[in-house]
Structure formats: structure tokens, C-alpha cells
Amino acid sequence: MLQLGDEAALYSVVFLATLLGTRSPTWSCLVAVSVYCFLAVPDARARQVLRPGPRAAAPIAHRGGGHDAPENTLAAIREASKNGAEGVELDLEFTSDGVPILMHDETVDRTTNGSGPLSQISFSELSKFDAAAKHRLSEKFSGERIPTLEEAVEECIKLQLSIYFDVKGHPDEAAAALGHLYRKHPVLYNTSIVCSFEPKVIYRMRQTDPEVVTALTHRPWSMSRFGDGAPRFASLWKHQWMTLVDILLDWAHHHFLWKLCGVSAFLVQKNFVSPDYIQYWAQRGVQVVAWTVNTAVEKQYYQELLQVNYITDSLMEDCDPHY
Template identity: 65%
Template sequence: MLQIGDELSCFSVVFVLTLFASRSAVCSSLFTASLYVFLVIFRYPQVPADRAKQVLRPTRLGSGGVSVVAHRGAGHDAPENTLAAIREARLNGATGVELDLEFTADGVPVVMRDETVDRTTNGSGLLSVLRFSEVSRLDASAKHRLRERFHGERVPTLQEAVKECIRQQLTVFFDVKGHPDEAVAVLREMYRTNPVLYNSSIVCSFEPKVIYKMRQADPEVVTALTHRPWRLSQQEDGTPRFSASWKYHWLQLLDVLLDWAHHHLLWDLCGVSAFLVHRSVISPDYVKYWAERGVELIGWTVNTAVEKQYYQDVLNASYLTDSLREDCEAAY
């Protein structure tokens, strides 16, 4: 009944907006009906709930336990997105790790957050112009606060990182920010060669296109949409992305439309099992909203002991964190 009510509400909004724009009841009806038919034909169903739960709430947590996911391997505790970070995360009690997928100039999938190597290594330049032979020589601990302890840590390939996660029995959150076709092809092969990932990993992205392509390539993969309010118009620290007023306000309008689409259309079209959202918008009602739709809500990035206790005891919701040891500032 909830799903039917959601759809009626969603398509009523579409009809009213189209009617307002077109001033034609016929056009509004045809557009709304076409959108409904499109969703019915092209939507992907969620993976079975028991398998999604095995990924998002592993049985080793016990009944009611929440997953604690090391964001970029918990980059405050060890150099982010490295094998050392994966090992440290396991030692510090994480149930999973989030890994960022990028590609070198020669097409090698590596684990790195940025499009350049400047922020985290002793090198400089775009990944898109650096070959893996060059990237592999860089020190991934060079800019880290604990660089003396982790000196010489390298940028791992995706394959190396996945093997280490499997070895450490950690759930993998693959974060895909770009290169949708290349990323989907690589991940599809990764699942084929490592079937254990079907029950121990999830593919996440801000881009619905990535998630839809992943479900298209392999409908058995557990997926999640990632969302932050005002992402198009504002940086992660809240500052405008563009100085031009007209551009900023235009992107704010697009942000409103994207927010509505995420909550009413895109999650259903892609058949996601989880929704990763910025901690600033999470509340008990918001957790309930997604739970009623069979979707697990996961917060990011939760970095203080008080917040973590709130997620554990009040929200009963899983979360991503930059540190499993102490309070820290959020990593952008």
C-alpha cells in the first residue's frame, strides 16, 4: 500500500507541474502516463531483502547491530584508500570500508579519491595523464599526519584493495564518482572473479547513471544512491560553487529538482537497497521514511563519539566515519 501511495503522490506532483507549465490537461496526462510507463518498463527491482541485509547488516553484528564503515579506509587513522588503512580499519573494529575508484592514464583502476595525486602523495599531476607505473612509485602517506609510521605506503590497484578487504572479512563500499562505463565494466568483472562480493559489497554513487548502468550490467549487485542537499550549487563546506549569482540560483533550482527525484523516482528506477546521505539531514523520521520503502539509510561522515552514540542508540542506523579511534574533522 505504501508503494502505491508513493507513486500516486509522485505522479500527482508531476501532473500538476506539467499542467502549470503547459496549461493543457491533455499534455499533462500524456506526459505523466508516459513517465509511468517508462518506469514500469525500465525500473530494476531491489535485490532480495535478505541478501541486501547480509551486505548492509552482516550477521556477525548480531540482531540490531549497525555497520561502522571506514570512510576511505578511515583516512584520519591511516593514509586514506591504502592497504594500510584497510588493515587499520579492521583492527579498530570497522565492519566495512569505503573505497574510491579512479583510473590512471593507461586504464588501470586504482583506489584514490581525487582526480589528481597532489593532496595525498608526494607527486603531482592528473591521474588521467599519469601511467600506473608512475603512480605506483608515489608515497601515499606523504601528506598524512602519521606519515612517519606509514612511510612508503603505495596507491593500491582496485584488485589489491578488494583482495585485502576479502582477506580482512570487511564489507566493501565501492564509491564511483565518474567514468561510468569504465567503472561498471571493471566492477562487473570484479564480481565475476570474486563471487563473494555479491554478499559482501555494495556499489554507491552520487550519479544515478552509474547505479542504473551497474544494475543493467549485473542486476544481482547491491547498490546505493549517495545524496547531499545542494550538492550542485554548493561545495561540501557550504560555500557556493560559482561566484555568478545567476548560475548559483539556477543550480539551486536544479538541486531542488534532483532532491525530489532522488526521493521519489530515481531510487525506485534503480532499485537501490541503500541511501547514503549527509549526516546533516538525518532524523528518526527520515530513517523511518526509507525503512518503509525497504531502503537502508546510511549517514556520512559521522566523526564524533556523541554522533556515533546517537546513530547506535537512537537511529539504529549505520554510518561512515573518518576515524574509529577519536573525534576528528570531516575530510572533504
């Protein structure tokens, strides 16, 4: 989040630009103060959300803990709580009739016994699918259904889990749906954070409710390379162009997008986290959260040395890398 003393130059620029445009000192002061109020989230609330328990590093179950139970389901949330997670990361999507649900992909094919894009499936149709159909523990969780966002939130509140809402798109719809839940369940202000790869999503959420704690999610080189480092494009010129886009995007994330969005945390792929990187963000009042940390050795490193929150697919055992 922004600190007034550390970011005085930013607000000075806002003040002077408004003064030049309006010739009004009153309006210039009002705009500068409004920008500060929009960007700043109280330190105490952000710390409470990001440090929900006594441990130096809080384990957060990725998609509810997709290795231990079918991802983004109530069963996953319950398993995560039982296995010692302090929070869960949940993906927000929408059905064709606008119902906010938990789902990572734009289609249901990978995780359920259904097929097709969510944009063409109503909630009544979706409720018939088995969300455990393609999970490694499908027999144990057979018949588990895809929950609504509200059902998942109520389960997390009951189990006293913090929530990382991961929003892939639909900025207006997501901001409206989450804004409704924050008003209905005010406890969320101190127990949840809204995250996204898309700055527009976070900006829209902060417009809707500037009291919500937010985070940007980032993986360097994501436009030009897959998570394992392999190039996305066979064409050399396209690869080079997207590499340039990656460089510009990374610079923007670290120099002004985090300020513009007023984030309290930066979620970054684990391979790019180091003590120096954590210190870089700490000097800006922003906490680092790493993803996805899937081995006991990595977890020990984050808990004992780095002491930053980490997102994991399993609370119980080592599992495959997840980019």
C-alpha cells in the same frame, strides 16, 4: 529496493505504455516483468551487506579510515579492521592505461608526493609514488603505495570486511571492472555495495549485473553550496539558478531516481539524517547510511538512537568535519 506490492502503479504504467506501443499483451507482460527483475534485489542479500555484524549500526571506515592511516591504501584497510570497523568505503579511479585503482581525487597531488591528473599517469608511474607522503602519520606509513582495486578487494575479503565501492564517474569502465571482480569473487554479492553520486553509474552497474547491491549518494544543496553551507558562486543569478537545480535534483532523488536505479540504500550527508527521514526510506524498503560521522557523540547517536550505519574517518578518535 522496490517491492512489487508497494510499486504496483509503476509496473502498471510500464505495462500500459508497452501495450499501447506494441499492441501485444505478451510483450507488455515481458517488459513489465523484466523491469521488476532489473530493479529488485533480494531483501536477504541487501540486509546481509548492510548489516554485516551484530551491532545495530555498523561503522564503515571512510576511504579506509583516512584519519587513522593514508586514505585508500592497504594500510588503511588493515588499520580499519584492527580498530573495529565492520566495513570500508573505497574510491574507484583509473590510471591512464586503464588500471582500476583506489584514489578519491582526479589528481595525485593532495595525497601523494607525485603531481598531475590520473588521466595522464600510467600505473607503472603511479606505483612509484608514496601514498603516505602528505598524511599526518606519514612517518609511520612511509612508502605506502596506491593499491589496485583487486588488491584492495582481496585484502577486504581476507579480513572479512564489507566494502562500499564509491564510484565517482567512468560508468562503463567501472561497471566492467567491478563486474569482473564480482564474477571472480562471488562472495562480494553478499559483502559489498556499489555507491555513487551519479545515477548513471548505478544504472550502468545494474545493467551489467542486476544481482549487485547498489546505493545512491546524495547531499542536498550540493550544486549551490559547499558542505559547510557557504555559497559556491559569487554571482547571485548563478547561485539562484543552481539552487533551483538543487531543488529539482533532490526531488528526483526522492521520487524516481532511486526507483529507476533499483537501489537498496541511500547514502546521505549526516546533517540531513533524522528519525523521520530514516522512516521515509524504510517505508520504501531502502536503508539510510550517514556520512561522515566523526565525533564520539555523533557515533553514539547513530548507534543507540538512529541505529543506521555510518561512515567515519576515524575509528579511534574525534576528527575534523568532512563534507
